[in-house]
Amino acid sequence: MKLAILAIMIVIPLASFSVWATDSNFQVTPMGDSTKIQAIASFYPLYDFSKQVGQDKVDVQLLVPKGVEPHDWEPTIQDVQLMQKSNLIIINGIGFENWVDSLEELNYSGNIVDTSDGIIIPDSEIIDEHETDEHEPDEHELDEHIHESGDPHIWLNPVLAKIQVKNIADAFSKQDPENRQFYQTNAKNYIVKLDSLDNKIRKELSTCSRDFIAFHDAFSYFANEYDLHQHTIISSNDPHGEPTAKTLENVINTARELQIKIIFTEETVDTRVSKVIANEIGGKILVLSPIEIGDDENYISRMIQNFENLKEALC
Numbered sequence: 001m002k003l004a005i006l007a008i009m010i011v012i013p014l015a016s017f018s019v020w021a022t023d024s025n026f027q028v029t030p031m032g033d034s035t036k037i038q039a040i041a042s043f044y045p046l047y048d049f050s051k052q053v054g055q056d057k058v059d060v061q062l063l064v065p066k067g068v069e070p071h072d073w074e075p076t077i078q079d080v081q082l083m084q085k086s087n088l089i090i091i092n093g094i095g096f097e098n099w100v101d102s103l104e105e106l107n108y109s110g111n112i113v114d115t116s117d118g119i120i121i122p123d124s125e126i127i128d129e130h131e132t133d134e135h136e137p138d139e140h141e142l143d144e145h146i147h148e149s150g151d152p153h154i155w156l157n158p159v160l161a162k163i164q165v166k167n168i169a170d171a172f173s174k175q176d177p178e179n180r181q182f183y184q185t186n187a188k189n190y191i192v193k194l195d196s197l198d199n200k201i202r203k204e205l206s207t208c209s210r211d212f213i214a215f216h217d218a219f220s221y222f223a224n225e226y227d228l229h230q231h232t233i234i235s236s237n238d239p240h241g242e243p244t245a246k247t248l249e250n251v252i253n254t255a256r257e258l259q260i261k262i263i264f265t266e267e268t269v270d271t272r273v274s275k276v277i278a279n280e281i282g283g284k285i286l287v288l289s290p291i292e293i294g295d296d297e298n299y300i301s302r303m304i305q306n307f308e309n310l311k312e313a314l315c
Contacts, residue, residue, distance in 0.1 A: 037175050039088040042097050043070040044294035045155040046090050046115060046164070052190045053169045057179055061086075066294040069268050071238050075099055086110050087175055090168060094121060096152035113171040115164035121150035151237050153290065157221035158198040158303065162191050197300055201226060201307050208314035211258045213251060215239060215266045215274065218290040228314075231258075233277070239269055239290070248277065255281045262313035264288035286312065 037058040041047035047062040054060055063079065064070045075083070083089055083103060091097045093116030100112060154160040169187035173180035205226055212223075216234040223230040233251055234241040243251075255263065261283035265274040274285045286309040291302050 037088065037172060038086045039090060039172075040083055040086045041090045042092060043292060045161070045291055045299050046092060046168070047294065048299040049115075049161070049165050049168055049190070050090055053165060053183055053186045054172055055182075055186060057176065057182060058172060062294055063089075064294075068293065069239075070096070070292050071240065072098065075103075080106065083110075084108060088113050088171055090115060090171070092116060092152055092155065092164075094150050094152040094154065111171065111175070113167060115167045116152075116154060117167055118163050119154055119160055151217065151220050153218045153237065154221055155299075156219055156291065156303075157225045158194045158201070159225055160221060161299075162194050165190055165194070193300060197303055197307075204307075204311060205314060208311070209258075210314070211260060212262075212264065212288075212310060212313055213255060213260055213277075214264050214288050215269055216241070216290075219288070233263075233273060239266060243273065248273075252277055252280045255283070260313070262286055262309075264309070264313070266290060267293060 037054065039050055039054065039058050039060045040063050041050045041060055043064045044062065044066075047060060050058065050060040061082070063075070063083070064073050080103065084106070087110045089100075089103070089108070089110060090113045091100060093114040104112070155164060165187050169183045172183040176183070205228070210227065211229045211231060212219075213231045213233065215232065216239040217230070217232045217237050218239070219228075219230045222228070231251070231254055233243055233247070235247075254260070255277065261281065263274045263278045263281075263283060263285050265271045265285050265287055267287065267289055271285060277283075278285050288306055288309055289302060291299065291306070295302075297305075
């Protein structure tokens with residue numbers, strides 16, 4: 001085991017990789033029909049939610065291009081120019097879009113829709129470590145902190161995704177009150193599909209094992225919702241990281257103790273990390289996607305793919 005760990009630490013300097021900054025010559029698509037709401041979704045799941053709710057009454061553009069990892073992505077000048085022409089910018093919140101503050105400094109005249117509104121992030125630290133014990137955060141400080149820090153992966157929990165969809169529908173309704181019923185009905189119809197997905201996962205995983213090993217700490221909300229126990233190779237909410245030899249050894253030992261035979265990887269990371277662990281335990285790897293990068297599938301179909309892989313691992 002130690003030889004395998006040593007080999008991977010030498011061969012793979014980083015456990016994950018991504019496509020970084022958009023090329024400075026990237027040409028953005030101009031905004032469409034001026035009679036429609038012009039909306040920009042920060043990354044793939046929100047783009048899909050927005051399309052489902054807005055349909056033919058909203059022009060929605062995906063800000064982070066397909067195939068590009070949204071963690072730490074920064075907009076180009078062309079991206080900022082496109083955003084300035086939009087009515088709404090739809091974000092995940094909880095610090096996932098670290099470029100939002102800069103946009104506000106540029107006096108963006110549209111509305112920023114934080115789809116995490118109404119979702120409590122239980123692991124957020126309310127009081128900064130440098131603050132005194134005498135300081136009690138007021139309601140505004142609490143709300144601001146909750147939505148600027150913590151684990152951002154709320155979209156991976158279908159129950160929380162429903163809140164995001166509702167927030168998008170409310171934003172479209174406020175922007176275009178004449179078509180409020182259209183947006184609200186579309187949201188309700190899509191939420192029915194999310195309820196069906198939730199019920200399927202809840203029912204079919206209820207009698208299975210509880211422990212799984214994900215690549216990075218992206219599935220905490222999902223695990224909490226369905227009474228599962230997430231273990232990770234990279235403990236960060238961000239997949240960019242390098243596991244130490246000790247970390248890999250601990251993951252291998254955990255897998256052996258819990259009799260785990262499937263190690264999960266992701267689309268944008270080097271699979272050799274997960275393969276080394278799988279080889280040591282006589283298992284195999286499957287993909288458990290954070291669903292951050294756009295492709296030709298939709299959110300629900302990709303969640304079902306995750307569910308099927310989890311089912312193979314746990315049931």
